[in-house]
Amino acid sequence: MKKIETLEMINIYKSFQGVRANDNINLKVSSGEILGLLGENGAGKTTLMNILYGIYQPDAGEIRVNGHRISIDSPKASIDHGIGMVHQHFMLIQNHTVIENIALGYARAPMLFPQKKMRQSIVSFSEKFNFNIDPDKKVWQLSAGEQQRVEIIKALVNGAGLLILDEPTSVLTPQETRDFFHVLEKMRKDGQMIILISHKLDEIKKICDRVTVLRKGRVVGHACTEQMDKRSLARMMIGREVIFSFSREKMSRKEKVLDVVDVEVDGDKGYPVVNGISFEVYRNEIFGIAGVAGNGQRELVEAITGLRMVTHGRIRINDIDITNQSPRKIHNTGVSHVPEERIRFGIAPNLFLYENAILKQHHQKKFSRRAFLAYGRIKAHTRQLIKDFQVATPSINIQTKNLSGGNIQKLILGREIADKPDLLVASHPTYGLDVGATEYLRNQLLKRRAEGGAVLLVSEDLDEIFELCDRVAVIFQGKFMGILESDDSRIADIGLMMAGTKDLRTGEGADDSF
Amino acid sequence: MIHFKVSDREQISAIGTILTLVLALAAGMAAIGLIFILCNVNPIFAFRKIFSGSFGSIYGFKETLTKAIPLILIGGGLAVVFKAKFWNIGAESQLLMGAIFGTWVGLHWGPVLPSPIIVPLMFFAGFIGGAFWGLIPAILKLRFSINEVISTLMLNYICAEFLTLLIVGPWKSKKKFGFPYTDDLPDSAILSLLPGSRIHTATLILAVISVVVLAIVIYKTRFGYEVRVIGENPDAAKYAGIDFSRTTILIMVISGGMAGLAGVGEVAGIHHYLSYPDSISSGYGFTAIIVAWLAKLNPIYVIFSGIFFAGILVGGDAIQISLGLPAATVDVFNGTLLIFLIMGDFFTKNKVRLLLKERA
Numbered sequence: 001m002k003k004i005e006t007l008e009m010i011n012i013y014k015s016f017q018g019v020r021a022n023d024n025i026n027l028k029v030s031s032g033e034i035l036g037l038l039g040e041n042g043a044g045k046t047t048l049m050n051i052l053y054g055i056y057q058p059d060a061g062e063i064r065v066n067g068h069r070i071s072i073d074s075p076k077a078s079i080d081h082g083i084g085m086v087h088q089h090f091m092l093i094q095n096h097t098v099i100e101n102i103a104l105g106y107a108r109a110p111m112l113f114p115q116k117k118m119r120q121s122i123v124s125f126s127e128k129f130n131f132n133i134d135p136d137k138k139v140w141q142l143s144a145g146e147q148q149r150v151e152i153i154k155a156l157v158n159g160a161g162l163l164i165l166d167e168p169t170s171v172l173t174p175q176e177t178r179d180f181f182h183v184l185e186k187m188r189k190d191g192q193m194i195i196l197i198s199h200k201l202d203e204i205k206k207i208c209d210r211v212t213v214l215r216k217g218r219v220v221g222h223a224c225t226e227q228m229d230k231r232s233l234a235r236m237m238i239g240r241e242v243i244f245s246f247s248r249e250k251m252s253r254k255e256k257v258l259d260v261v262d263v264e265v266d267g268d269k270g271y272p273v274v275n276g277i278s279f280e281v282y283r284n285e286i287f288g289i290a291g292v293a294g295n296g297q298r299e300l301v302e303a304i305t306g307l308r309m310v311t312h313g314r315i316r317i318n319d320i321d322i323t324n325q326s327p328r329k330i331h332n333t334g335v336s337h338v339p340e341e342r343i344r345f346g347i348a349p350n351l352f353l354y355e356n357a358i359l360k361q362h363h364q365k366k367f368s369r370r371a372f373l374a375y376g377r378i379k380a381h382t383r384q385l386i387k388d389f390q391v392a393t394p395s396i397n398i399q400t401k402n403l404s405g406g407n408i409q410k411l412i413l414g415r416e417i418a419d420k421p422d423l424l425v426a427s428h429p430t431y432g433l434d435v436g437a438t439e440y441l442r443n444q445l446l447k448r449r450a451e452g453g454a455v456l457l458v459s460e461d462l463d464e465i466f467e468l469c470d471r472v473a474v475i476f477q478g479k480f481m482g483i484l485e486s487d488d489s490r491i492a493d494i495g496l497m498m499a500g501t502k503d504l505r506t507g508e509g510a511d512d513s514f
Numbered sequence: 515m516i517h518f519k520v521s522d523r524e525q526i527s528a529i530g531t532i533l534t535l536v537l538a539l540a541a542g543m544a545a546i547g548l549i550f551i552l553c554n555v556n557p558i559f560a561f562r563k564i565f566s567g568s569f570g571s572i573y574g575f576k577e578t579l580t581k582a583i584p585l586i587l588i589g590g591g592l593a594v595v596f597k598a599k600f601w602n603i604g605a606e607s608q609l610l611m612g613a614i615f616g617t618w619v620g621l622h623w624g625p626v627l628p629s630p631i632i633v634p635l636m637f638f639a640g641f642i643g644g645a646f647w648g649l650i651p652a653i654l655k656l657r658f659s660i661n662e663v664i665s666t667l668m669l670n671y672i673c674a675e676f677l678t679l680l681i682v683g684p685w686k687s688k689k690k691f692g693f694p695y696t697d698d699l700p701d702s703a704i705l706s707l708l709p710g711s712r713i714h715t716a717t718l719i720l721a722v723i724s725v726v727v728l729a730i731v732i733y734k735t736r737f738g739y740e741v742r743v744i745g746e747n748p749d750a751a752k753y754a755g756i757d758f759s760r761t762t763i764l765i766m767v768i769s770g771g772m773a774g775l776a777g778v779g780e781v782a783g784i785h786h787y788l789s790y791p792d793s794i795s796s797g798y799g800f801t802a803i804i805v806a807w808l809a810k811l812n813p814i815y816v817i818f819s820g821i822f823f824a825g826i827l828v829g830g831d832a833i834q835i836s837l838g839l840p841a842a843t844v845d846v847f848n849g850t851l852l853i854f855l856i857m858g859d860f861f862t863k864n865k866v867r868l869l870l871k872e873r874a
Contacts, residue, residue: 305753306755307752307753326755326757327752327753327754327755328754328755328756328757329755330755331755337753339753344747344749344750345749345750345752345753346750346753347747347750348742348743348746348747348750348751349746349747350746351742351743351746355739355742359743359750359753359754360753360754360755362736362739362740362754363736363755368736371735371736371737372734372735372736373734373735373736373739375734
């Protein structure tokens with residue numbers, strides 16, 4: 001088979017349940033070139049690459065390799081065409097050695113004793129790119145950077161001429177990132193073709209030859225990175241000069257509801273991901289936390305709602321210390337939570353809709369009589385809820401998993417708002433919803449604000465942040481780059497702050513490793 | 515090329531559920547029929563023997579009800595823990611531990627206390643015994659993340675050996691001609707039987723009442739709601755502030771305790787003394803797993819599936835005698851049915867379509 005030299009994606013369309021994830025996308029990449037694919041979360045980058053890797057089929061459009069139209073109906077077909085993908089979350093078997101993992105993904109591995117043959121090719125790739133990997137180590141003994149190199153070798157031994165890297169630096173330390181970029185440069189010299197998915201402007205600027213920017217499923221621009229500065233890239237990614245809609249009436253800041261003091265939280269891997277954050281949220285206020293996913297906002301929210309231990313600092317609600325209290329106790333002090341992963345945390349999919357409508361509130365007096373649940377009142381409440389929050393469902397007696405994602409989200413938001421919480425913590429409340437549902441849910445948040453509630457809104461969607469928030473904090477690597485009033489002129493630099501290149505506290509870039 | 519397309523099934527009607535259940539049982543029976551054929555036994559004849567032995571005569575049906583008692587008790591408890599997806603495979607030894615505790619109370623206080631006091635006391639002790647034995651795997655899981663399937667299964671062996679140790683050692687009777695049995699329970703501690711049968715009425719009533727209560731607990735109370743949320747989505751349960759440890763401990767107390775009650779029933783109603791583990795329970799703790807499963811983890815339905823499987827146990831005895839098949843036949847029978855029931859579940863949760871055309 002001829003080596004892959006050019007790849008084109010032409011007029012690609014893909015939609016999921018009526019939401020356009022990819023809308024008429026074109027891109028081209030050739031040998032010896034690194035193409036950056038830039039966009040916010042939900043812009044359609046990963047969908048597009050999954051099409052290229054054979055995980056999804058496009059609704060329309062074609063893919064051409066070396067000018068010939070090809071069809072990719074499975075990852076295997078993709079590999080056969082010389083395309084390799086390194087996913088953001090590594091697909092390695094932790095208890096197996098490097099050699100075993102690579103042999104597992106190797107199409108031409110001999111049936112018996114594949115180690116010998118594999119060892120040679122691993123060592124040769126290792127030397128070529130200075131990978132320095134011991135083929136006999138088990139994967140769990142390797143650092144994230146080393147695991148990533150194993151994934152890269154895995155793709156290269158299968159003869160990948162095009163390497164797709166999905167957010168490759170999100171798991172790396174700055175040092176590892178530098179090494180990784182050296183490897184990419186070496187590959188480029190070698191004639192390798194690379195697509196780098198990222199939302200970090202610095203990286204794109206530093207390593208890519210060209211960049212294709214996606215926003216809301218569409219290509220908003222192609223450019224040579226040399227001719228662009230970070231500010232104009234940020235503008236392309238976010239989509240406009242920052243403009244405010246002043247439809248919100250101004251409300252004075254009175255009582256403090258949430259008080260977070262110098263909080264530190266560990267992530268899943270056991271090292272700190274929230275590094276000393278302090279802020280307050282008041283009644284009649286929506287406080288936004290903007291930032292690229294993975295900078296500690298999820299862990300911060302989990303710490304506030306009691307799902308994760310706080311290692312340092314205090315959290316108070318209405319002057320009651322709730323640091324490291326149980327989720328129920330925190331809920332009882334007046335905190336509601338719309339979780340980020342709504343299917344995973346927000347509902348029990350096989351239970352009936354009315355049973356999910358009281359999740360977290362089932363112990364309250366209004367829904368129970370002594371040890372028993374008051375199903376009459378629960379059902380009446382559910383009917384009111386689905387009416388008020390326009391949850392489209394044939395009945396309240398159906399299993400909740402049958403609802404669409406948008407309707408589940410409305411149910412959860414309705415459930416949490418109907419509780420009239422002093423503090424509503426909403427993580428990505430409109431992520432993946434269509435325009436109508438989004439607008440409705442945003443209005444509900446504004447309504448809660450007008451009623452005297454405090455809202456903590458975590459979102460990557462800057463439209464949402466600008467439309468709703470009275471104040472915005474930008475989070476980067478577990479710290480706030482600054483807290484801005486919505487009428488602060490510096491808010492135009494929010495894209496740079498999200499990328500960690502502008503820090504209002506010092507006026508300098510926070511991360512000068514590039 | 516022919517291939518299958520599997521997708522999530524959104525909704526299944528009650529009739530659909532029953533139909534899959536019936537079809538799964540029928541398919542299971544067909545598979546068992548094949549096994550009979552391999553053993554040179556006419557399957558139709560064998561099935562007729564099994565069901566006429568258990569449901570076809572008054573004597574047979576009385577035996578069936580006798581064996582249904584422990585199955586209903588244990589199955590009801592298992593339905594509750596299985597709802598929370600805690601896989602208790604140790605009901606067999608929770609039954610034995612209940613029998614040990616109950617017997618101890620009966621032997622010590624039976625001679626001095628009247629029946630209306632000693633019998634409830636024995637059941638209470640049996641519940642405590644089973645609950646205690648069920649708590650161990652719960653605590654191991656919560657404290658050390660030890661998989662409950664392994665721990666409950668292994669505890670079965672420990673308890674069986676412990677019981678054997680008791681009956682050949684300290685508890686061995688001096689009046690039983692050297693057999694490894696305990697003394698007989700005193701008359702006040704022995705359950706009265708329905709005349710002309712071995713049905714110990716007190717335990718039967720207790721069994722029916724308990725499963726009804728458990729059904730109410732599961733479907734009507736806050737606690738039951740929390741159990742179901744934990745089983746459906748443990749992450750959501752944590753998010754909702756449900757105390758996983760407390761709930762796990764409580765359900766294992768219930769499940770172990772129910773098995774313990776069954777153990778007391780077997781000793782005080784049928785055997786009247788402790789002997790080898792295999793004779794105290796003929797695998798009720800394992801059969802009850804299938805009972806709970808066939809009942810779709812609804813404690814009320816456990817009454818019916820308990821009687822059904824008791825019938826198979828009785829019928830199994832009948833074919834052992836009349837067809838000369840080995841005792842393990844019943845285990846093969848039950849195991850095969852369980853596999854088919856679990857396979858049937860797949861069809862209630864997924865839509866499976868057979869596609870004849872070429873893959874695109």
